[in-house]
Amino acid sequence: MTTPMHRSHRVAGALVGSAVGDALGAPFEFGPPGRFSARFPSPARGARTEMCGSGPWEPGEFTDDTQMALLVASSLADLGNLDEADLFDRFRAWAAADPKDVGIQTRTVLDSNRPWDVAATEHFHRTGRAAGNGSLMRTTPAAIRFSRDGREATMDAARRISALTHGDPSTGEGCAIFHELMRAALDGGDPLAAIPSALEAVADEHQERWATVLAPDWTPDRATESNGAVWPTLGQAVWALRNGRDFAEALRLAIDLGGDTDTVACVAGGLAGAVFGMGAIPSRWASVVHGRVPGHGDKVWRLADLQQLAATLDGGVQQNYDPGVIPRIGPTEVLPGIWAGNLDGARYSDGDFAVISLCRLGEPFPHPVHRMAYIADNDHNADLDVMLADVLDDMKALQAEGHRLLVHCHGGASRTGLVLRGWLVREKGMSVEEATAHVAERWPHLGLWNDSFTTALQRLSARSHDDGGSQ
Ligand SMILES: [Mg+2]
Structure with missing residues (x-):
């Protein structure tokens, strides 16, 4: 399923693909299976596309998944490495700025006024429920940033970032697996072929449950929880990647599963973008993806910003592109x-x-x-x-x-x-x-x-x- 391609196309594809999946899936959140294909039986290439928006979301607007991902990205880009206290502060400032949507578990932890290194663990021990997909949905930037550091380093970073809001270690293992699959994809390999070695690096007590949802013969109807939980979210995203012949089809499959469609499509879009590359993301989707990050200025993030940020996370130089003024030709x-x-x-x-x-x-x-x-x-x-x-x-x-x-x-x-x-x-x-x-x-x-x-x-x-x- 892989083709020769410069790494930069995969890196941009991963970050843009995750934001596109988030925005594309948002209008279908908590809907029944099949709604996306029922509404868009064929590609909608006219002025009105599948980026239809709904409720608080404008067409093309990404949700909390990408907002939090951009917090992860900006902390990593600004500091050059992972600083959990800094990232937790950014999460808290964001939650306090009244974003349109925040996961219940994430909000509880961020609003708890407890220090970064105990807030999520205390929540988990108090409730016993902390296996939501809210840390997996935001981890593509970190998966890019640590992809050059090898399997142990990227999986470790995934666990540490997840643990800031999700005290159940199984969520950290899910993020760690995602990081390793992303590492394989950005290197030009097949992320599906990397699943066995990723599972080997998962903590023993979590291996079986993750192996189940990532098995080649697993299908979404075999999920034992709703896809607001971390296991079916990654399982469904990988299933969509396994069965989609291109980026658009992988996302269609993911969103047609219904439920937490923005997050499943966000996770699938990150992986599919890395596999198929930036050029495979339909331009009618990538062109309109945008959004703000509450609590972190008024900047509207658009396609070019995401592409530039992706390059920065992969070790490139951050530079603003200004073409200057040129003599007009046409139209x-x-x-x-x-x-x-x-x-x-x-x-x-x-x-x-x-x-x-x-x-x-x-x-x-x-x-x-x-x-x-x-x-x-x-x-x-x-x-x-x-x-x-x-x-x-x-x-x-x-x-x-x-x-x-x-x-x-x-x-x-x-x-x-x-x-x-x-x-x-x-x-x-x-x-x-x-x-x-x-x-x-x-x-x-x-x-x-x-x-x-x-x-x-x-x-x-x-x-x-x-x-x-x-x-
Ligand atoms: Mg969301």
Whole structure:
């Protein structure tokens, strides 16, 4: 199930994938099985997507799962290592700022006014009930941060972070297993193949119960608790990964299980994002994921912030991307209903354009319909075919709804040209040569320096002919 891919695509995929799963699952929380597929029997690629929001949650808004994950991430990124007292303080400030949702167990512990090293244990000894999934749901950032430190170190960090709010050691073992599966996935391995060795490192008294829900033949209907508990949450997430052929299908399977859908999809999304990579996350989902972290400023976290944070957690340098101001090109109507431009040509275009961004942006655009699919302007894109198909499918759906489309990248040359040419190959049945000539006549900025783009178009052309064309 693994493909060669630069580690950075997996790291970004993990963090963005978990936030996407959280936001995608939130409207279906506590619903019955099958509700997601009943509402969205096929991919919703128009202006209204599966990121539908409900109750307090805006479309694309992530919930407490990702809010807490960002607290873990920011503590690790700011301090460079795990400092439980600092992290516990951040959790407490967040809980005190009245977030829209907080797990019951997490709130009880954080509101207890007890020190970080006893609050959760005391709660567990008092109640005997502390095996919720509230520590598992937030652990993707730590799983990224400690993934380079080896199995023992990452599993140990998982247990220590879990123990801040969850006094039942079985939750810590679940987080530890998740960390080890994530370590395998980020290294380019198969996380499912890493399950036996992860289980070996689980404390003896917890092994059997974890082995049961992670067994290849385990199915969600065999859960002995609701999926608010830690065992079925990880069991279901792994089951969804095992049975999903791609990122979108893994998440659909997870959310269709019903119950604690945001958390199961968040956990599944972290693993699936690491396995399939950032390019495999549908852009209609990744583009709109966002949210605030109460008690920690007014910043709205968006896709670019999550990608940057993921790189930082993996040891990269944190830097804000500012493309500066560039002379505007476009928008110009190049194909019927499809306009092209460069970065600032698109940024300052009319708000009714459905914008397809193929490069990094710096400040977000104001356009209500905006898809971001980052393609690198070089020959090193992982999953170029998948990303191109995702973009073209979205364009077709948006055009069918009557939107004017605006495709752009930084210079409007190579990546923009790839998509315009791809449109003609797939929708008009042109050969790559015909499509290239057609675009060059109408868009003098076309750039043809990436050989991998032309090769991808030839594969697209071959597939379109196999399908008998798509007209
Ligand atoms: Mg939640």
